[in-house]
Amino acid sequence: MGSYERPEPLRLGSKAPNFKAETTAGPIDFHEWAAGGWVVLFSHPEDYTPVCTTELGAFAKLEPEFAKRGVKLIGLSANTIESHGGWIKDINEISGSELRFPIIGDKQRQVALMYDMIDQQDATNVDEKGQAFTIRSVFIIDPKHTIRTILSYPASTGRNTAEVLRIVDSLQTGDKHRVTTPINWVPGDDVIVHPTIKSPEAEKLFPKMQVVKPYLRFTSLPKDQTSAHV
Numbered sequence: 001m002g003s004y005e006r007p008e009p010l011r012l013g014s015k016a017p018n019f020k021a022e023t024t025a026g027p028i029d030f031h032e033w034a035a036g037g038w039v040v041l042f043s044h045p046e047d048y049t050p051v052c053t054t055e056l057g058a059f060a061k062l063e064p065e066f067a068k069r070g071v072k073l074i075g076l077s078a079n080t081i082e083s084h085g086g087w088i089k090d091i092n093e094i095s096g097s098e099l100r101f102p103i104i105g106d107k108q109r110q111v112a113l114m115y116d117m118i119d120q121q122d123a124t125n126v127d128e129k130g131q132a133f134t135i136r137s138v139f140i141i142d143p144k145h146t147i148r149t150i151l152s153y154p155a156s157t158g159r160n161t162a163e164v165l166r167i168v169d170s171l172q173t174g175d176k177h178r179v180t181t182p183i184n185w186v187p188g189d190d191v192i193v194h195p196t197i198k199s200p201e202a203e204k205l206f207p208k209m210q211v212v213k214p215y216l217r218f219t220s221l222p223k224d225q226t227s228a229h230v
Contacts, residue, residue: 010116012150016041016141017114023074024088025102031145038071038172039141040164043106043117053091055136058161060097068230071168073101076117078109115139140167142175172227178205179221187228193217 010017016039018031044055056075063073088099104111112118117137136159140149148171153159170181179191193202193209202209206219223229 010139010147010150012147014147016139016145016147018145019111019114021104021106021111023102023104028102033074034072034141034143034145036143038069038143038168039139040066040071040073040168041076041115041139041141042073042159042164043076043112043115043137053087053094055158055161056088056091056099056103057094057097059101060091060099062161062165063099063101065165065230066168069168069172069227074104075101076104076106076111078106078112138164140164140171142171169227173221173225176227177221177225179219182218187226188221188223190218191221193219 008014016030018029020027020029042059059073059075066073088103091097091099106112109118115137136153136155136157138149138151138153138159139147142148149167151159151164166186169187170185173187173191174180174194177191178194178197180194181191182189185191193206195215197205202217206217209217209219211217
């Protein structure tokens with residue numbers, strides 16, 4: 001690959017860089033394609049590999065739930081669009097799903113480098129073809145193109161699609177109701193009143209609030225008031 005300039009590291013709160021790319025759904029301008037909605041952008045190491053096949057099938061099965069929440073899915077693999085097309089047929093056959101979301105063909109690693117999806121950001125860490133490995137990255141991006149979550153998994157470990165959806169519910173519900181979510185929260189569980197909301201405003205906003213500690217205040221939030229009620 002030769003030398004390259006290390007891009008600015010992406011952190012939570014960074015603006016998701018824009019890019020133009022070829023995908024299985026045609027060429028896209030990423031920010032235009034996102035169209036002011038939520039996006040889950042995720043990479044996988046290579047087409048026709050076992051763990052990736054199970055992952056793409058799982059995301060395809062869960063895509064309707066993401067869509068109900070106004071979230072678009074888009075995958076990325078450092079292979080050609082032609083390779084993706086044949087692989088999608090395998091994914092649908094094995095998983096019993098119908099994969100509809102686009103997959104970016106990033107053979108030159110343009111997007112992978114921009115989003116720090118290359119293993120150790122080391123251009124010498126390559127496969128037998130001399131191609132840099134990508135890892136399993138997940139970026140959850142909000143309607144303002146702000147990165148709200150970054151997950152990085154090694155190539156050997158498949159992700160948990162339900163956890164990605166749970167994070168989306170936490171972020172969307174928190175933005176709407178000014179709450180945060182405790183460990184292992186799922187929609188319908190009690191939530192935590194945001195620390196920046198002081199009394200008596202908190203008491204007015206959350207009449208069912210339970211103060212465990214001054215800094216830990218729970219309140220009920222029925223599932224039908226969360227983003228999961230769709």
